[in-house]
Amino acid sequence: MYASKGTANIINTVTRQGLLSKQLTASRPNTLLPAPTRSSAKLYATGRATFSANRQQQQQQDNSSQQANSLNPIQAWTGNNSAAIFQKYAGVRYNHSAAAATDSQQESASSSGQEATKKGNARILEAKRNRDLRKVEVEFKRMKDSGVELTSQTYTLVLDSLASLRRPGQPPQRLLAVYQEMIENGHRPSAYTYMILIHTLCKRDVEVQKTLMMINAKSSRTGDIPSNFESLQGENNAQKALAIFEAAVTDNRYQDFDTEVFNRLLRSLSQYGNTQDGLYVFEHLEKARSAEPNARTFAALITLYGKAGDIQGALECFNEYKTVRGQMGQHNPGFVYSALVDAYIKCGDSDAARKIIEVDSVNDQVETSVLTWNALMRDYCDKKNLDSAFDVLSKLKNDTSLPDPTAATFGPLLTALCDLNMTEQAQNIYDEMIKTDVSKSYNNLASYAHLLLESKQYERLQTVISDMSKQGLVPSDDLAEKFVLGLADNGNVSEAIDNLRKLYGDLSAKAFVKVTDGINQTAMHLATKVDNNLAQILEILEIVHKYGVRATVPVSEKICTAFNQVRKDPAAWDSLKQHIGVTQHFLMIEALFNSHHLSHEEFRNLAIDMTKAMIEVNIQPNTGLYARVGSRLVKHGDTEGEKMWQDFFEPYLKDPTPQSDPFRTASKTSDEKLMFRTTKSDLLTGKAMKAAVQGNLPECLDVLQNQIIAQKMVPTIEAVRDIIQIVGRDINPEASRKVYDVVSVAFDTMKDKAMRKRAHASTLSSLMNVHLQAKQYEAGRDYYKKLRNLDQNPDGNGYGLLMNSLPDNESTSQQVLNYYNELLVSNVQPTVYLYNVLISKLGKAHNLKQVIQAHKDMKKYMISPTAVTYNALISAFTRCGAEKTALETFHEMAKHAKFKPTVATYNNMIQFYVRHESNREKALEFFERARSSNVKPSSYTYRLLMEAYSNIVPYDMPTAYKMLNDMKKDDIKPEPRHYATLIYSYGLLQRDVQSAERVYEQVKKEGLELDDSVYRAMYETYVANNDMEQADKLKQFLADEPPILTPPKGSEF
Known part of the structure; x- marks a missing residue:
């Protein structure tokens, strides 16, 4: 001081x-x-x-x-997200007098109440000391639910716990929510409370700024911007910290x-x-x-x-x-001098910055650290002033009075050399840099790695990747994919597989491998590049298998194709089967069940041939496989295949002794147990499924209850999951609940707690799907909550159904994205149905950016689009006015080998040009394309054509009328809505009431039952033309005889 x-x-x-x-x-x-945008040179002018x-x-x-009420600081928080989050608190004020009164009341509370509060606070403090944030939240909730009086100390304890136990990278929303609750309940924050909040928000702000810098560095190489970029920019933690500080000033706690x-x-x-x-x-x-x-x-x-x-x-x-x-x-005065150096650099005066280091600090006897020199080095390198950069590096290396260069000294120079494609010089700097601690120099090393990729120096690149691994640095998804696939494209598939294995080892050593991690997509892309080499494909899948990652549909189908080819070549099979074991056969069977485009006959024949292959390598098929294939054949309704399978498998059904593990999960048991377990319960569960497929619920329940559970066996979980789905679909959701009520008793007897939880979760997930498919949305969401209470998640289709249960409007867009983000962070494999729904919902919410991101993610996870996907994309793009992207997607669909534009596709394009662009010529062009492609128009197509002629200037009413006859030639009966289009044009666009009335009378003569579209068009005609007398008469008529409400077909007028 x-x-x-x-x-x-x-x-x-x-x-x-x-x-x-x-x-x-x-x-x-x-x-x-x-706050101005981040791209601004400075946020606030001096x-x-x-x-x-x-x-x-x-x-x-x-x-x-001290006399005035202070405005809740949350109201002052700026940024796009703050207003939405706290809008419901817009009028909340913190009243000091009220808070003081509250404190007084707390002091005079009953001794029993005070004791309960003290005990609750003590439990929260104990949980905090044990670093158990979950228990802190549980105790806090228990106090509130039990009516225990909460004090300022209680809230401060919770806030302190949330702050000190917050994981790096975790946004502080929960912290702010508790603070908001504290203010609302009239509790006065202490100085310590304010300090906790300011400290945490500022710390989070530093995290966000570092993350944004890394994202910008990565996006400059790849062009990709992650989906969380905007949310990070919008956190505004510094502004929120300042708002808290203002509250502390007003409260005089500062x-x-x-x-x-x-x-x-x-x-x-x-x-x-x-x-x-x-x-x-x-x-x-x-x-x-x-x-x-x-x-x-x-x-x-x-x-x-x-x-x-x-x-x-x-x-x-x-x-x-x-x-x-x-x-x-x-x-230490060094960091003040360093700050001035940084200020000169930011103001564009590198020479003055260097003078501070080399002259002023020396004269003032202030030792400058290497960090200060590094700041100067970064500036030189950013400006590509390599002469000055090398001069600084030379001084640091040769002048013993100066600090030694560090990785942060070499790093900017390495990046600059890479940007200029100076490969040899970059290699020299890298060789020096790697001798230092590079554990925090990922971006610099990645720049060098990408330079080597571009020049295809794979041998050198492998050394760099290995060096990064030794320092605990895992390549980004983009770098890893280009590295591995580059090796494969260069003809080194075996090396690519070896390096893929090393990358998995490095990643798993640092974090849990999730199914949505980019490295899994790299593995699947590599598998698709292998030219039907079954051994190499299985080797790749064996690597990912231990991390719970399944083959994608394209890879699964490639396995089936490769298996068929190798079985047709006896020499190839003899060579391969020497290296085939239980794991490889398990992977092939999984691929069989994951291949979506096999015919029933192809599935049956492959199942038999794969089982024969097992026998040839001395792997005895078990009844679990028998039941699983049999169940699929039953679902297919393949009676002939079921008989063939039973005849083939009969010799291997001699020992139906029940085993203990009915849940088929590779990560919980060895591959031998996967292939050799279960039996009698499998066979009986298959029998129950057959009864379910036949619609015989009583027999299904009898087998489950009396033949399996009563005999102290547990039914096969996958089969029960399918039974619930079949019963719910073919009978009703209530029947599926009966199935669950029966089997849940057996699940409760399972000794393995984790297995018991997963068994319940699997069937609850199926129940959720059943109810959501039946549009029993509340019940479906209740099952979702039960799943989450078990700390489990729905499958990809389940999340899609949850999204589909939400209404189509812009306000639900965020909830849709919340479900999607939950899926991604929960290690759940997304599905094509999920993306179809996601794209459709986001399109209806006019969220073009997220539609494009979802489409990118779909490609990233190698999920093949369907015709529904293309239609959803085109619909989303046209709704958002993205004509170019819509046309590109349309042409992509038209060129697709499996899918062609349907009437729905053409309707989307025609609707866009009619209603969004008012371009009749373009609309008619797509109608002619549909005709030339033998796509039959629908009733809605003709309605759009009538709009094209009657609603776009110059009006062509004769041709619009002609559409009524043309549709009859296509065996389409005109509907009231078609006539409503004509009424709308005459009455509202052309202000021709008489012609509108003639159409109205014509509808009656045609014998069509008028619906709300016709009445509404006529009513709006009278109102628009100031004929309120006729409008009132029609309104009274409708009140006496309500019209038929027709379901909407596309956008209304």
Whole structure:
């Protein structure tokens, strides 16, 4: 500390105008200024005005703060997400008097209530000490549910737990929600409460800024921007921290803040060049009784001015620091000088920055760290000033009085050389850099790796990837895919597989491998590149198998094709079967069940041949396989195949002894157990399924209850899951619940807790799907909640059904995305149905960006589109007005080997050009395309054509009328809506009431039963033409005889 606060007097001394006396152009506003975009050179311009008026205003605010109610700081938070999150709290104010009264009431509470509160607080504190955040939340909820009185201490304990146990990278929404609840319930935050919030928000802001920098670096190479980019930009943590600080000022709690809280907030604001709010924070640091400005305060202020592009302001701060430096006690002045170097760099003056390092710091006897030199190195490299960069590097390497270069010294130079394609020089720098600690230099190493990829130096690249692995650095999905597939394209498939295995090992050592991880897509892409080499495909799948990753549909179908080919070549099969074991056969059987485009006959023949292949390598087929294939044949209704399978398998059904593991999961048991388990219960469960397929629910329940469960066996879980689906679909959802009620008793007897949970989850997931498919949405969502309470998730189709249960409007777009994000983070394999629904919902919400991202994800996860997918995409693009993308997708579909545009596809395009573009020629062009492609028009097609002629200027009413006859030639009967189109055109567009009335009468003569579309068009005609008498008559008529409500077909008028 130095002398007294008055010694520095940076803000308050009128005569010391050099630093801050001219900073603000106007008084500080009561709310935060909206943050400009990140692309702005600086978020806040530096103002120039005397501070005395502002200070006087602040003193008046401080004097009145004890009497006035302070606005909830959440209301002042800026950013796109804040308003939506806290809109329901828009009128909430924090009343100091009310809070004081609440505190008084708490003190006078009954002793039993106080004791319950103390015990609850003690349990929360104990959970926090044990680092058990889940238990903290449980205890907090239990206190609220039990009616235990919550105190300010309770909330502060919970906030402290949420802050200290928050995982890196986790947004602080929950922290803010608890704080909001605290304010709403009239509890007055302490200084410590405010410090927790400010500290956490500022810390999160640093995380976000680092992440955004990494994303920008990656996107500059790949062009891909992750889906969470906007949400990260919109967190606005620094602004929220400042809003909390303002609340503390109004509440006068800032007086007890320590200096580090002020400094942390100043450092956050300095990243945006936010001088106005920075001065506001600094002013209150000067006034706080428990804090003093220190060297880090000055460093933050200098950085703030540098970011704002105001080098004069930065210099004034620096000179003020030098004035008071001797009074501050022992500290390291190096980081203040480093801040000035950074300020010069940000203001574009590299020479002055270097002078600070090489001259000023030397004269002032201040030792500059390598970090300062690295900042200068980054600037030179960003500007591609390689001569100066190499000069700095040479000094650091050769001058013993200077610090040694680090990875952060070499890194920017390596990246610059890679950007300029200077491969040899980059290799030399890499060789030096790799001798240092490169564990935090991923982006620099990745730049070099991509350079080697472009020049196809795969041998060198393997060394770089290996070096990265030794430092715990895992290549990004993009780099890993290009590396592995590049090896395969170069003819080194075996090396590609070996490196894929190493990459999995590196990744699994750092984190749990999820099915949606990019490395799995790399594996599947590699499998599709292998030219029907069954051994290599199975080797790839064996690598991913241990991580619970299944083959995609294209890879599964490739396995079936490769198996058929190798079985037709005796020599190839003899060679292959020497290396085939239980795991490989298990993978082939899984591929058989995952191949969606096999005919029933192809499935049957492959099942028999794969089983023969097992026998040839001395693997005895078990009854589990028998039941599984048999169940599929029953579902197919393949009676002939069922008989063939039974005859073939009969010799292997001699020992139906029940086994203990009915749940088929590779990750929970060895492959031998997978192939050799189960039996009698499998066979009987298959019998129950056959009864379900035949619609015989009583027999199905009897087999499950009396022949399996009563005999102390557990039915096969996959089969029960299918039974529930079949019964729910063919009978009703209530019948499926009866099945679950019967089998759940058996599940409860399972000794393995994890297996028991998963058994219930599998069948609950099937029940959820059944009810959602039956449009019993509330019941379906109830089953979803039960699943989540078990900490389990629906499957991909289940998430699709949950999305489908939501209404089609823009307000549900976020909930749809929430379901999708939950699927991605929960290691659930997405499906084509999921993406069909997701794209459709996002399109109806006009969320074009997320539609495009969903389509990218679909390709990334190698999920093959269907005709429904193409139609959903085209519909989404046309709804969002993305004509070019819609046309590209249409042409892609037209060229597809399996799918061609349907009448729905053409209707989407025609509707777009009629209703969105008012382009009759384009609409008719797509109608002619449909005709030439032998696609028969629908009733809706003709309605759109009538709109094209009657609603687009110049109106062509004769041709619009002609459509009524043309549709009859296509065996389509005109509907009231077609006539309503004519009425709308005459009455509202052309203001020809008489013609509209003639059409109205014609509908009656045609004998059609008028519906709401006709009446509505006629009513709007009268209103639009100021004939209120006729409008009222029609309205009264409709009140007496309500019209038929027809389901909407596309957009209304």
